[in-house]
Amino acid sequence: MTKELPKNFLWGGATADFQYEGGYAEVGRGPSTHDYETNGSPEHPRHHTMKMPNGDTINLKSSFLDAEDVPEEAKPVWLKDQYYPSHQAVDFYHHYKEDIKLMAGMGFSVYRFSIAWSRIFPNGEENEPNKEGLKFYDNVISELEKYHIQPLITICHDEMPVHLALKYDGWSSRKAIELYVKYAKALFEHFGSRCKYWLTFNEINAVRGFGPSGVHKATGLKRYQAAHNMFVASAKTVKLGHKLIPGSRFGTMYALSTCYPATCKPEDVFHNQQELRENWYFVDTMGRGYYPRYADEILQHHGIEGLSEIKMDSADQQTLKDGQLDFIAFSYYRSNISKAGDKWFNVGGSANPYLEKKPWGWGLDPLGLRYTMNMIYDRIQKPIFIVENGMGAIDKPDENGFVEDDYRIDYLQKHLSAVADAINIDKVPCIGYTMWAPIDLVSLSTGEMKKRYGFVYVDMDDLGHGSLKRIPKKSYAWMKHIIETNGKALDD
Numbered sequence: 001m002t003k004e005l006p007k008n009f010l011w012g013g014a015t016a017d018f019q020y021e022g023g024y025a026e027v028g029r030g031p032s033t034h035d036y037e038t039n040g041s042p043e044h045p046r047h048h049t050m051k052m053p054n055g056d057t058i059n060l061k062s063s064f065l066d067a068e069d070v071p072e073e074a075k076p077v078w079l080k081d082q083y084y085p086s087h088q089a090v091d092f093y094h095h096y097k098e099d100i101k102l103m104a105g106m107g108f109s110v111y112r113f114s115i116a117w118s119r120i121f122p123n124g125e126e127n128e129p130n131k132e133g134l135k136f137y138d139n140v141i142s143e144l145e146k147y148h149i150q151p152l153i154t155i156c157h158d159e160m161p162v163h164l165a166l167k168y169d170g171w172s173s174r175k176a177i178e179l180y181v182k183y184a185k186a187l188f189e190h191f192g193s194r195c196k197y198w199l200t201f202n203e204i205n206a207v208r209g210f211g212p213s214g215v216h217k218a219t220g221l222k223r224y225q226a227a228h229n230m231f232v233a234s235a236k237t238v239k240l241g242h243k244l245i246p247g248s249r250f251g252t253m254y255a256l257s258t259c260y261p262a263t264c265k266p267e268d269v270f271h272n273q274q275e276l277r278e279n280w281y282f283v284d285t286m287g288r289g290y291y292p293r294y295a296d297e298i299l300q301h302h303g304i305e306g307l308s309e310i311k312m313d314s315a316d317q318q319t320l321k322d323g324q325l326d327f328i329a330f331s332y333y334r335s336n337i338s339k340a341g342d343k344w345f346n347v348g349g350s351a352n353p354y355l356e357k358k359p360w361g362w363g364l365d366p367l368g369l370r371y372t373m374n375m376i377y378d379r380i381q382k383p384i385f386i387v388e389n390g391m392g393a394i395d396k397p398d399e400n401g402f403v404e405d406d407y408r409i410d411y412l413q414k415h416l417s418a419v420a421d422a423i424n425i426d427k428v429p430c431i432g433y434t435m436w437a438p439i440d441l442v443s444l445s446t447g448e449m450k451k452r453y454g455f456v457y458v459d460m461d462d463l464g465h466g467s468l469k470r471i472p473k474k475s476y477a478w479m480k481h482i483i484e485t486n487g488k489a490l491d492d
Helices: 092-106 131-146 162-168 175-194 221-244 266-288 295-301 316-322 366-380 406-424 474-484
Strands: 010-014 047-051 057-061 110-114 150-154 197-199 249-255 259-261 327-331 336-338 384-388 430-436 456-458 470-472
Touching (some): 010 150, 092 131, 092 474, 110 430, 131 175, 150 175, 175 221, 221 316, 249 266, 249 384, 266 295, 266 336, 406 430
Parallel strands (some): 010 430, 110 150, 150 197, 197 249, 249 327, 259 336, 384 430
Antiparallel strands (some): 047 057, 456 470
C-alpha cells in the first residue's frame, strides 16, 4: 500500500508560546502563570518560585506529572538567582519572519501556534484587548499568508494571566469561563476568516496545577471542577466561533500517548481499561457532548463522590451538547504499559520492555500511533488531527552548527509511515500532522534546551545563552522531500 497521503492533507509543525515565543515584557503583555516557572532537568524538577506573607520563599514542583499544591497565601515572585525560560524562550517574537520562512522552505501548509492570553488581555479582566498584542499575531498570520501556510491556533495552551489565578483560583472558578469566552471572541472578531482551524485547549486531560490551570490545588475536586469549567468554556467558544466564522472548525488537544496492558492477565487488562478511561473521560465529554456513564467512577477514584459534587449551571448540559468538537486533536510521543495495582494517572504507565528506549526514558512505538488513531476514530467517529509528535534528543552540531540527526529521520520515517497506513489502509480520516517542534524550543517537562526536537537547530543553551542563530539540520531537507511528495517518498 502506498504511503502517499490525500491531496488536502496538511503538513506542518507545532509550538507553544511560553516555550517558543519569548518577548514576555513586550508592548503591554501581562505576566502568565508559566512566567514564574524555572528551568530544570530530570534530576532537578522545574518549580514555581513563591513568596509567603512572612517573606519566606518556597519552591513548588510545577510539572503536571508531579505538580504540588500552592498555598492560597503564596504569591509568585521572580528571584534573581533563577532562570525563567518563558521570558526569552527562543525569541520567536523577534525572529518570526525568519522562522516562518524556514517553515515555508520545508513546504509547510499549516503551522500550529498558541496565542498568549496575557498578551491580548494582560490581566484577563480588561474591557478591551491589547492592540499591540493583536498586532503581533496579525504580523505572524500575514507572514504565514505570504507563504500560503494556514494557521492552526491554540487559544489556551496550558496557561492564563497570573492575575486570574490569584484572584479567582484560575479555572476552578466559573468566572474563568466568562473571561475565556471574552478573550476567544476578541480573537474571532479580529482575525475572522483568516483562521479556519482552532484548538480551544491543549492536553486538557493532563492539565493540572498552578502553571497550566491557575488552580492552587493540583488534585481532587478542584482539578475536576476546573476541567468541567474548561469543558463549558470550550463548548461556548465552539458555538460562538461557528457563528462568527462560518466554515471554522474546532478541536481540543489531548495527550493520548497510549498505554497497553502489561500482560493478558484479566486483572491487568481490566485495570488498563479503567486507566485509559482517565483520558476518555475528557475526550468523550467534549467529543460526544455529554459526560460518559463511567464519570462517577473516575471521580470517585479521585476522592470525589461523583458528578453531583461538581458545581454546574442548569444550562451546562445543553451547552456541552451544542458545543461538541468538530475534530479530535492529540499528541503522541510514546507508549507505556500498566498492570493491576498501578497508580492511575492520565499520562502514566511503566516502560514497555519490548520497545527501544531513547533519552529521557521514552519507549518508541510507531505502530502505537496507528493504533491510537484507530482507537480515537472508532470511539468518537470524527476526523482526527495529529498536532504533536516528535522525539527529544541531544543534538551535537559540528563546527558549522550542522546536525546529522539520522535518529530523528528514522523516528519520523517510522511514525509517518504508521500515519499513512492508518489513513490509507484503516481509512481513518486525518486532517493533518504538525510535528513537535519544527524549530528547537524549551522543553516543557524539564525546562531544558538540550532536549531538542526541531528540524532547525537554535544556538542557545539551557540558561538562554547563545546567538539564537537558526541552522537547518539534516532532517530539514529530508522532511522537505517527504512533504514535496505528499508522503510518497516514505516508500523509498
